[in-house]
């Protein structure tokens with residue numbers, strides 16, 4: 149994985165000292181809250197319901213064991229022994245003290261981490277495919293390009309006060325695991341007929357109050373021009389994105405209002421100008437330099453493991469976990485392991501400091517010292533030898549980390565909601581827990597098959613409810629929590645925005661509602677159909693009838 | 700409806716309430732119950748003063764159902780601020796009592 | 797408003813002229829509207845003229861006229877309104893404007909550095925601003941990834957001119 153050189157390190161170190169000064173000025177009163185707020189937000193520091201919240205960037209979701217151990221250490225020393233992994237591949241501490249933040253940031257800097265641009269109207273942490281470098285379907289490691297974009301976007305002098313926040317996601321596989329079409333910019337890397345890398349740039353996707361699927365704006369951009377194209381897109385947005393209305397300020401609204409054709413024209417014109425300046429052309433030497441950091445680890449030459457079948461036959465729980473949480477690796481004899489952070493009835497995305505330490509140890513010994521954080525709020529060990537899987541599973545199981553539910557109905561994405569979040573209308577974790585307990589039975593979950601349930605506590609949609617096969621949105625009706633259900637959303641390469649099924653449900657009705665939707669799907673499905681497939685075939689009507697007839 | 704003045708403490712973000720002696724207290728039970736509009740305005744002035752003195756951040760009033768003890772906020776948001784996350788009873792103010 | 801340029805407080809040579817106001821002698825700042833309406837009369841004057849652009853006015857609209865101005869003032873109505881950063885870059889890089897670019901309005905201390913990188917070289921600041929604070933703010937960060945209007949060597953340039961050999965060695969050692 150990428151390692152800082154002296155320049156990267158100095159940028160982060162200087163930032164820590166700058167923020168130390170800002171916090172000191174705040175505590176003496178030289179800065180009031182109005183002046184301090186934009187500064188703390190630029191360093192990932194929010195004030196939530198109960199306390200401050202610090203959001204740490206995990207660029208494109210990749211961590212070393214040393215970094216994860218530091219995250220655990222910070223949870224112990226400055227927080228309450230746990231942290232929360234988010235749908236943006238970030239990590240949140242829920243209880244830090246303001247006076248400790250500079251020290252926390254200094255600790256993070258010692259392991260090449262920071263909280264820069266995890267908030268504010270700037271280019272946020274770049275996200276990517278959590279199976280990068282391990283999945284057979286990719287044409288290149290998307291993290292090379294994510295890192296290039298990370299550097300270009302860090303403290304960009306022109307684009308730090310955009311109309312709104314700006315999120316970029318990158319994938320290099322036809323199977324989209326990074327939800328790129330619901331990002332402000334989503335990049336798909338492919339190879340053209342001659343085998344050269346080409347970048348398709350999708351612009352104007354997003355969730356929130358007005359969800360949109362992105363349009364293909366830049367097609368087949370060459371590697372050396374990638375940053376010039378992004379700069380051109382950002383400049384068009386910075387100049388013409390709306391600033392009069394917070395809810396219309398994202399780039400998706402600009403693309404929607406002027407139309408994708410006009411957007412293409414404007415970006416293309418700006419692209420010509422930026423390219424003519426030349427300064428942003430990416431030298432091959434830099435591409436090579438960063439590529440070297442992401443070179444494949446020293447895989448052994450193995451065959452697919454013969455013992456595995458026997459181990460599975462002897463241990464039913466291991467077999468289930470293997471079938472569900474282990475994905476094929478591009479190298480024979482290796483596997484990709486998803487560590488679910490969704491124990492039945494637990495808090496989606498939360499991990500204790502001890503669990504983080506354990507995963508760091510396991511990654512160090514069994515997966516080339518590397519951990520991934522997925523936007524689905526799970527952890528991934530991307531390069532595990534098949535012959536190590538049983539041992540790995542045993543250790544995970546002992547720590548409550550072997551829940552077999554990857555991609556199933558209890559692998560729920562849920563934002564923190566009203567239990568923590570200052571912007572929330574309703575809680576989301578409680579709803580996740582109720583549904584999770586309702587479907588706890590593994591055989592039942594497996595029979596249902598892939599079903600992505602996503603819950604947000606307000607229309608900001610941090611829980612990605614718009615792209616859930618079943619989405620749940622918390623709303624506030626005269627001070628009481630209600631939940632609106634959407635169906636048919638998807639965040640993959642067939643991206644779609646879910647349809648609202650009807651009037652919202654009370655908190656204690658949500659699990660029942662989900663259950664009747666699932667039961668109907670089981671009745672309607674044709675062989676091989678997932679929930680989403682059935683829904684796309686039948687449309688919303690039968691589901692609507694079932695749900696509201698039953699109530 | 701009766702009200703209470705709340706804010707977050709600048710140093711650690713802890714949820715605090717204005718008590719009748721002018722102190723900022725951590726427990727809703729010790730908060731001053733504000734009955735009239737004039738009292739509410741006076742409390743807000745105290746809040747702004749405390750913001751200026753780097754004690755607290757963002758003071759505001761919220762409504763409570765004053766049925767004596769315990770004081771219960773009308774909105775779920777304030778119930779959760781007064782206690783802690785409903786999904787982690789080991790965290791927040793509720794864990795201390 | 798005090799004005800800072802080249803790390804020092806300087807006198808403001810330009811007078812703001814409202815759109816209806818009669819043209820006085822001496823250096824003046826006019827709006828884009830007035831420039832469009834009275835371009836010839838303004839050009840015939842024998843004193844420096846400056847243009848002020850509100851945050852929704854692109855300098856591209858003035859095209860080659862840009863070189864008539866001794867100074868262009870970019871207004872920042874709110875610190876969150878970041879259009880001026882793009883306008884400054886367009887002025888410097890596309891229109892090759894060599895005169896003063898001044899930032900006025902709601903500008904935070906921690907924005908001065910970004911503005912300066914974008915090509916803004918004069919800053920109206922709040923009364924009471926200390927020049928040391930300005931100088932500190934401009935030097936709190938010294939290493940930059942992106943090429944911008946200030947032509948400071950970027951990390952890329954530093955890496956590949958002076959550090960490419962040692963970098964490759966450290967990668968190999970990973």
Ligand code: SF4
Pocket residue numbers: 563564565566569570571572573604605606607608609610611
């Ligand atoms: S979706 Fe709303 S409630 Fe949930 S974390 Fe985002 S802002 Fe908070």
